[in-house]
Amino acid sequence: MGVIVPDAVERYLAGLNRASDAVLDGIARENEARRLPLVDAEVGVLLRVLAMSAGATRILEIGTAIGYSGIWLAGALPAGGMLFTMEMDPERAREARENFARAGLTDRVNVIVGDAQRMVAKVSGPFDLVFQDGAKSLYTPLLDRLVALLRPGGLLVTDNVLWDGTVVPGFTDHVKNGHDTRAIAEYNERVASHPQLTTSVVPLRDGVSISVKKM
Template sequence: MIQLIDPALDSYAEKHSYQPSALLQELEAYTYAHCSSPQMVTGSLQGSLLRMLVQLTGARRILEVGLFTGYSALTMAEVLPEDGTIVSCEIDAANADVARSFIERSPFGKKIAIRMGPALETIAELVGPFDLVFLDADKENYCSYYDQIVPKLRSGGLLIADNVLWSGRVLRPTEETDHAIAAFNAKVAQDSTVEAVLLTVRDGVSLIRKR
């Protein structure tokens, strides 16, 4: 994975941003100690960005694609209004078990509903509109998720898509996932029903606002 930003600057940005709760710090440490592919965890800096976006948009209904060990869901739950909800899709039972164990310990965990199974099938059953969607799983299907999600976003709602630079591989796609993410970015850029900004945070985060 290429480093988009000098690690020292990355760490400086992290130190000068919102600091995650003790439970989230514990969750990140647990994920690195016990789970496979721990680098998938959203972590402190991107977590601060998610928190900020939930607060700025005033989101109440959130959809997440990719729960993993629950870091991003819990981060967003911490700043959702009391009656806010997050539906989070996950396919892997072991990941969901870890997430559940932390969600149960959080005073904000009751806002999170986990839906097990392939997210494309789960989302097909969900009724919108959502205020905010965090897309962070199953990169090969990003275009299919986009087609499903945009109609279920409210007008003015925000789709946040992670890993859109895919370690820089979008510049010279060779493998299936590289092509899928490059195709997603092209699709978003050509869609006049949305306005997007691709941020070079971590592995690339696109903010896509439905007009």
């Protein structure tokens, strides 16, 4: 459970989430012991809803890990749609491909192995939705390129923008990687004042920011 939303509310929201499936549940269960920092199912279904409401046919994700959030996203794509997802760890990328295959989504996903800092220069837009969930220190350095890759009206979605509340002055004494806390706080300011974006932060789990690129 996170620290932003009370546990009872998180359990209630989890009980209302009927969009998961056997593959997603299996990955989440296998990850209980392993504890990779994957989104949870409530952020997953938010991603699915956003991709569907954007009518997304092209999605870009930074930070594939083993494909959990990617399955939520790619599951929203129509036939012929494509998720491009970037992961610098080749072993995680290999597992992600296996998981996309388990979910029957191989034809809709392109796992790009490498450093997103370089790879974002190599992909072409426009994308309907971009999901940032890679290294927190890269959130701000990647921002302008990701906005350029979005179509007008497209969505930039970013996970962990409340970082266990450590970005909120006075909220907690808990210290969670001070460098990343500063990086996320800077990112939140940049996104909030970005001339091409209108942004709302949803305090779900660890905080998700949702920005729409102005027309």
